[in-house]
Amino acid sequence: MAVNDAAVGYTTHDGVAVITLNNPPVNGLGLSTRAGIVAGLERAQNDAAVKAIVLTGAGKAFSGGADITEFNTPKATQEPTLATVIKAVEDSAKPVVAAIHSVAMGGGLELALGAHYRLAAAGAQIALPEVKLGILPGAGGTQRLPRAIGLEASLNMIVSGAPVLSEKLADSGLFDEVVANPAELAEAALAFARKAGAKEGPHPKVRERKIEHPNAAGFIQFARNSVAAIAKNFPAPHKCIDAVEAGVQNGFDKGLAFERECFVALVQTPESRALRHAFFGERAASKIPDVPSDTPVREINQVGVVGAGTMGGGIAMNFINAGMPVTLLETKQEALDRGLATIRKNYEASVRKGKLKPEVMEQRMALLKPTLSYDDLRQADLIVEAVFEELGVKEQVFRRLDEVAKPGAILASNTSTLDVDKIAAFTKRPQDVVGMHFFSPANVMKLLEVVRGRQTAKDVLATVMKLAKKIKKTAVVSGVCDGFIGNRMVEQYVRQALFMLEEGALPAQVDRAIEKFGFAMGPFRMSDLAGNDIGWAIRKRRYVERPDMHYSKIADRLCELGRFGQKTGGGWYDYKAGDRTAYPSSVVDDMIRAYSKEAHVERRKISDEEIVERLVFALVNEGAKILEEGIASKASDIDMVYLTGYGFPLYRGGPMLYADTVGLYNVERAIRRYAARPNGDAWKLAPGIAKLAGEGRGFNG
Ligand code: 3H9
Numbered sequence: 001m002a003v004n005d006a007a008v009g010y011t012t013h014d015g016v017a018v019i020t021l022n023n024p025p026v027n028g029l030g031l032s033t034r035a036g037i038v039a040g041l042e043r044a045q046n047d048a049a050v051k052a053i054v055l056t057g058a059g060k061a062f063s064g065g066a067d068i069t070e071f072n073t074p075k076a077t078q079e080p081t082l083a084t085v086i087k088a089v090e091d092s093a094k095p096v097v098a099a100i101h102s103v104a105m106g107g108g109l110e111l112a113l114g115a116h117y118r119l120a121a122a123g124a125q126i127a128l129p130e131v132k133l134g135i136l137p138g139a140g141g142t143q144r145l146p147r148a149i150g151l152e153a154s155l156n157m158i159v160s161g162a163p164v165l166s167e168k169l170a171d172s173g174l175f176d177e178v179v180a181n182p183a184e185l186a187e188a189a190l191a192f193a194r195k196a197g198a199k200e201g202p203h204p205k206v207r208e209r210k211i212e213h214p215n216a217a218g219f220i221q222f223a224r225n226s227v228a229a230i231a232k233n234f235p236a237p238h239k240c241i242d243a244v245e246a247g248v249q250n251g252f253d254k255g256l257a258f259e260r261e262c263f264v265a266l267v268q269t270p271e272s273r274a275l276r277h278a279f280f281g282e283r284a285a286s287k288i289p290d291v292p293s294d295t296p297v298r299e300i301n302q303v304g305v306v307g308a309g310t311m312g313g314g315i316a317m318n319f320i321n322a323g324m325p326v327t328l329l330e331t332k333q334e335a336l337d338r339g340l341a342t343i344r345k346n347y348e349a350s351v352r353k354g355k356l357k358p359e360v361m362e363q364r365m366a367l368l369k370p371t372l373s374y375d376d377l378r379q380a381d382l383i384v385e386a387v388f389e390e391l392g393v394k395e396q397v398f399r400r401l402d403e404v405a406k407p408g409a410i411l412a413s414n415t416s417t418l419d420v421d422k423i424a425a426f427t428k429r430p431q432d433v434v435g436m437h438f439f440s441p442a443n444v445m446k447l448l449e450v451v452r453g454r455q456t457a458k459d460v461l462a463t464v465m466k467l468a469k470k471i472k473k474t475a476v477v478s479g480v481c482d483g484f485i486g487n488r489m490v491e492q493y494v495r496q497a498l499f500m501l502e503e504g505a506l507p508a509q510v511d512r513a514i515e516k517f518g519f520a521m522g523p524f525r526m527s528d529l530a531g532n533d534i535g536w537a538i539r540k541r542r543y544v545e546r547p548d549m550h551y552s553k554i555a556d557r558l559c560e561l562g563r564f565g566q567k568t569g570g571g572w573y574d575y576k577a578g579d580r581t582a583y584p585s586s587v588v589d590d591m592i593r594a595y596s597k598e599a600h601v602e603r604r605k606i607s608d609e610e611i612v613e614r615l616v617f618a619l620v621n622e623g624a625k626i627l628e629e630g631i632a633s634k635a636s637d638i639d640m641v642y643l644t645g646y647g648f649p650l651y652r653g654g655p656m657l658y659a660d661t662v663g664l665y666n667v668e669r670a671i672r673r674y675a676a677r678p679n680g681d682a683w684k685l686a687p688g689i690a691k692l693a694g695e696g697r698g699f700n701g
Pocket residue numbers: 025026028061064065066067068069082083103105106107108110129130133136137138139141280283284
């Protein structure tokens with residue numbers, strides 16, 4: 001058998017063979033690793049001096065599971081499959097001891113469950129996270145884990161995919177020993193193996209254990225009910241339960257066959273493709289093509305935030321949550337007091353919900369240093385500006401920061417629309433200036449757009465990307481353009497939404513259609529939440545800067561009525577005091593109908609399908625232009641922006657992956673069709689779409 005020796009190591013130690021997975025970064029169980037394990041097992045069987053086998057992993061994992069990059073490729077099903085490997089482990093005449101450290105996930109845990117004995121170092125993360133990739137454990141996990149740790153604990157792990165620390169599983173039946181000091185795992189495993197090797201076989205197999213539960217059917221039904229509420233659009237959690245149930249009712253072998261069937265079906269679903277796309281997209285986003293991963297980073301210990309408004313306060317919370325001291329600057333004492341009070345109120349809400357301990361809240365508040373003086377920013381390694389969105393105001397702030405900030409400090413702007421290059425030019429250190437565009441509420445939303453100015457230094461980018469991980473954000477790099485990636489695209493989406501009102505739809509219909517597609521909130525409910533005056537201000541600027549760009553004026557009419565959204569008690573919808581429910585408004589609907597009449601537009605029935613196409617393809621078309629211009633470096637970056645910042649349904653994988661799923665040929669045809677209709681001037685087909693469609697390709701290959 002062809003064995004890639006590099007992927008699996010084999011050594012012997014005084015009668016014990018040690019098979020070491022060595023496939024960085026996480027010992028994924030790709031074909032050569034699988035073949036290497038089987039070859040190692042055979043070698044051990046054939047060596048009379050070997051009495052027992054230790055199976056372990058080199059580097060930073062026992063194993064992160066099946067190699068996800070092999071899914072839906074011939075390698076995934078090429079022998080030895082993981083099932084074959086696990087059977088070889090389980091059927092080994094000599095006892096196999098899995099020595100687990102750091103990470104045993106998915107197929108990695110399934111492999112360990114095939115071993116006769118398991119030792120784990122404390123602190124190891126143990127999980128069957130397949131459900132998060134839209135699949136289920138496909139190498140016996142749904143059958144062996146319930147037999148190892150019981151029905152309830154295993155179903156919780158399988159359906160949630162959440163990792164559990166090895167020490168928490170010490171008495172679960174999964175491990176024969178949990179080794180407190182990870183450095184002692186290798187020795188402990190050798191000693192354990194020697195003892196096991198000296199014992200008469202047969203050695204225990206998890207598959208032969210019984211699943212004991214006083215009311216298995218009742219608990220499975222309970223799990224089903226719980227999942228129904230949270231996993232509406234994902235088939236995998238339901239299949240996880242079905243597979244466990246099959247094993248409980250029909251025994252191990254039938255359960256295993258059923259699990260396999262479910263795995264094969266799930267791995268081909270669009271939902272699984274979307275989740276895998278998001279998994280890799282998140283990791284790919286942190287890689288910038290011309291900024292090598294070993295670029296040195298600047299040390300960031302002290303942070304300054306300028307502006308204690310809603311954004312500034314939320315931004316400050318991110319850093320103090322990560323244990324970093326923050327100096328919060330305002331111009332007036334009242335504003336500073338208000339900002340601090342809001343931060344405290346946010347934490348108090350978490351304390352009330354039991355999500356935060358009161359003493360932790362106090363520790364965090366203690367990291368916050370309020371000030372009215374720029375001088376207090378002298379020590380900051382990073383200063384984030386979050387002041388009023390107006391270039392003149394930004395200019396004052398950045399000129400002042402340039403005077404006080406220490407050399408090498410990173411100066412970041414939270415601007416959502418302004419030109420970062422112009423902002424950088426207000427300083428004598430444009431290489432240190434970068435955009436850090438947080439999304440509201442900044443302490444909650446995952447997305448951080450990192451805006452790379454023309455002169456932003458590479459180490460500044462590398463530093464900010466690293467910092468983003470520390471504050472648990474998904475950072476995506478955008479070049480400088482109006483609106484960056486997210487808002488530039490959403491503008492086209494909103495334009496289409498408004499045109500459709502003019503042509504015959506009403507706000508509630510548009511919102512309903514796109515929410516049914518899976519968006520968290522339709523454009524009109526969203527606009528009422530954010531404030532309709534914000535879009536109005538942007539459009540007023542556009543009317544001057546881009547007189548060629550055609551907008552429906554319906555939204556301006558709404559604003560002229562003073563209907564700015566929830567904050568004024570009415571926007572596209574009516575609102576009642578203390579109630580965020582959006583009630584369709586007859587005033588607004590009449591206004592829309594009157595507008596159509598005035599504009600001599602004959603209103604027509606617009607289908608939900610058209611609504612979804614026009615909204616989503618508007619995003620896709622602009623996204624394609626953003627790619628062509630190099631504003632985003634890859635399609636998955638755009639998808640990450642939409643998944644983490646704009647409520648795009650995760651199970652569809654983002655606008656660009658969705659376009660691939662529909663097929664760019666079909667996207668192109670739809671865009672050409674809409675371009676030939678009223679308001680068609682808003683549709684200028686991105687050349688990239690036509691090109692890729694012509695080549696039969698998608699944005700993601
Ligand atoms: C499975 O097992 C199916 C079976 O039931 C049945 C089969 C028949 N494959 O996250 P990181 C890469 S499904 C390929 O930044 P960390 C990752 O892309 C699998 N690649 O590190 C990244 O690459 P790059 C079930 C993988 O230390 C690099 O490793 N398992 C895999 O923060 C570092 O990743 C899972 O779902 C993989 N399985 O966290 C586990 N895993 O450097 C998924 C990672 O090029 N993985 N990579 O960007 C994780 O949760 C985390 O990666 C882990 C490490 C906790 C392991």
